[in-house]
Amino acid sequence: MKLGKVEFCHFLQMLALFLCLSGMNQAELSRSRSKPYFQSGRTRTKRSWVWNQFFVLEEYMGTDPLYVGKLHSDVDKGDGSIKYILSGEGASSIFIIDENTGDIHATKRLDREEQAYYTLRAQALDRLTNKPVEPESEFVIKIQDINDNEPKFLDGPYTAGVPEMSPVGTSVVQVTATDADDPTYGNSARVVYSILQGQPYFSVEPKQGVIKTALPNMDREAKDQYLLVIQAKDMVGQNGGLSGTTSVTVTLTDVNDNPPRFPRRSYQYNVPESLPVSSVVARIKAADADVGPNAEMEYKIVDGDGLGVFKISVDKDTQEGIITIQKELDFEAKTSYTLRIEAANMHVDPRFLSLGPFSDMTTVKIIVEDVDEPPVFTSRLYSMVVSEAAKVGTIIGTVAAHDPDASNSPVRYSIDRNTDLERYFNIDANSGVITTAKSLDRETNAVHNITVLAMESQNPAQIGRGYVAITILDINDNAPEFAMEYEATVCENAQPGQVIQKISAIDKDDPPNGHQFYFSLTAEAANNHNFTLQDNKGDVTPYLSGAVNLY
Structure with missing residues (x-):
């Protein structure tokens, strides 16, 4: 019964x-x-x-x-x-x-x-x-006492973690059931543990309640979580004993047992030659079934003709390899590049090195696309000189630009008038010869910085810019001037030969060897024998003085 x-x-x-x-x-x-x-x-x-x-x-x-x-x-x-x-x-x-x-x-x-x-x-x-x-x-x-209390797991339900690939017998967590019956009388409070759900992956130690792994090589990537049901039964587990249960959620924690793998053996990307330096060309990603630090990787270009032109770095958030340009691209010089790229784990677990290298390789081909580029000048800056005495129409120099595209479209030249508001210069639209359009004055403007525009004939929207610095050479077209209005006083008892005033002169011109001034009295002043002027005889000092002596 x-x-x-x-x-x-x-x-x-x-x-x-x-x-x-x-x-x-x-x-x-x-x-x-x-x-x-x-x-x-x-x-x-x-x-x-x-x-x-x-x-x-x-x-x-x-x-x-x-x-x-x-x-x-x-x-x-x-x-x-x-x-x-x-x-x-x-x-x-x-x-x-x-x-x-x-x-x-x-x-x-x-x-x-x-x-x-x-x-x-x-x-x-x-x-x-x-x-x-x-x-x-x-x-x-x-x-x-009678056996009227079932064992209870006061700390349940439990959660625990154990590394994947752990050996059989690895401890996971200990569960404890409490029985309110009299532990000193009979077996009413003597509890044994058993596992009702969770075999064959886990086992439980009957007396201590320690849960252990029961299968080798449990793979987190195949299944990362297990729900166990543990029973505690009093009366030493005999028939008629009372029991209680608890759940234990066991999560397999990740270890680095998977190498990175590129989904494809090769990739191809098209980029315009006009793409600026440091621009992103492509993002590639090697798949890694691990998570967290075990999935962190680094990328590097190990071979190919794009070394030095491109570089690759890792996006820490997405673990993608970011390919960027290091040098300007030129379709006319090179139309494609091939890169050999490696992805490797940063944190390798020595236990799994026997599985093979924790890295993978792929090939990335980058096709450079031609774009309609603006004309390019033969020099970034042209330096020219012209005398301020040059007549209108005098040739100063020539600039040259060409269309870098394969079409080599003819170029027409013009001057950006925002840089030549007074229209001192003209340029021949076909030849790029620059001439004077007005008289020049070095004393007004010694250097003219102008911008020359080169426009493709077939596509006027493509405009290149060249820069020209025109230096104006000086001529002696300005007379000397006294530095100031002079007014001298002298005492009536001044001694003959006493210096009563020094005078100097300036000149707006800029001769290469400096100024040489000669001083003399005007004809009407020369008849006044009370004063004399002493000249310094062409001293090259910029400002010379004359001495007036009173006899």
Whole structure:
């Protein structure tokens, strides 16, 4: 006959109750027969009560009060002259006593897990005098445990992690179940563990609850998470024991057991030749089944004719290889490049080196596309010179530009008038010859910086720019000027030969060897013999002075 949980508990209750009743004589209160407590009211000899521990089965399910035991004194002759009194824990509220017979009953359902025992005090009184006939003494009612509590995982559900590819027997996590039943009595609190779900990948140690790996080479990339159901059963796992379960989510953590792999053996990208330096040409990515640091990689160009023209770096966020231009592209010079690119893991696990190299190679071909480029001047800056005395129409120099495209379209020239507002110069539209258009004055503007435009005849939108610096050469076209208006004073008693004023002159021209000034008095001043002028005879000092002497 198979018993359910409730029926089994009732069976245990009745069995324990039978055992308690069969041992009632040992549980009754008796006194020692050798020494009377009263002798004729004159001699008082102390007699001790002999107490045995009372037991009561927990979780009693009956409707009548549960018999616990009996208090009895040998003084009691059964004539009703003795009454029994119960006090202490649970007296009257849980335990009642028949004051005539001393029978003790429990009136409530008891739970050992709430309170394991009760300490009470018993008295036997003379009903007429209300005086004790026995000394008051304590006794204990112990609540007898039954298996009424299933094991519980107080810390569940659990989560844990274990590295993939771990060897069999690697510890994952320990689970612990608690049983509220009495661990000192029987097997009600003796728990064993078993795994209900999670085989054949994991196992559990029956006594300690340690979960371990049970299969070798579990691969995170194939399955990264497992849900285990662990059972804890009391009564040492025997039939009739109570059980509880918990779940354990085990995640396989990543190890670097996968090398990077390019999805394709070759790639091809088209880029215009006008793409600026540092521009991104392409993004390529090697796939790596690992995650986190184990999937981090670096890229490098190991071979090809594009070394030095292109470079590759890694995007830390996406782990892509970014190919960028290092030098300007020119379709007319080279139309394609081939790069041999390697992707390699940055953090290699030595345990898996036997699987092969943790790197991969691919080929990237870059096709340079022709674009309609503007004309290009033969020099980035032209330097020219012309005398300020040059006549209008004088040829100063020539600029030259050409169409770099294969079509080699004819070029027409013009001057950007924003750089020649006064229109000092002209340029021949076909030949690029620059001539003077106005008289030049070095003293007004010594250098003219102009921009020359070169425009494709077939596509006027394509315009190249050249830069011309025209230096104006000086001629002696300016007379000397005195530096200032001079006014001199002299004392009437000045001595002959005394210097009374120094004078100097300036010239707007800029002769290559510097200025040489000669000073003299005008004709009308030369007839005045009171003053003389002393010249320095062409001293090359920019500012010369003359001395006037008074005789």
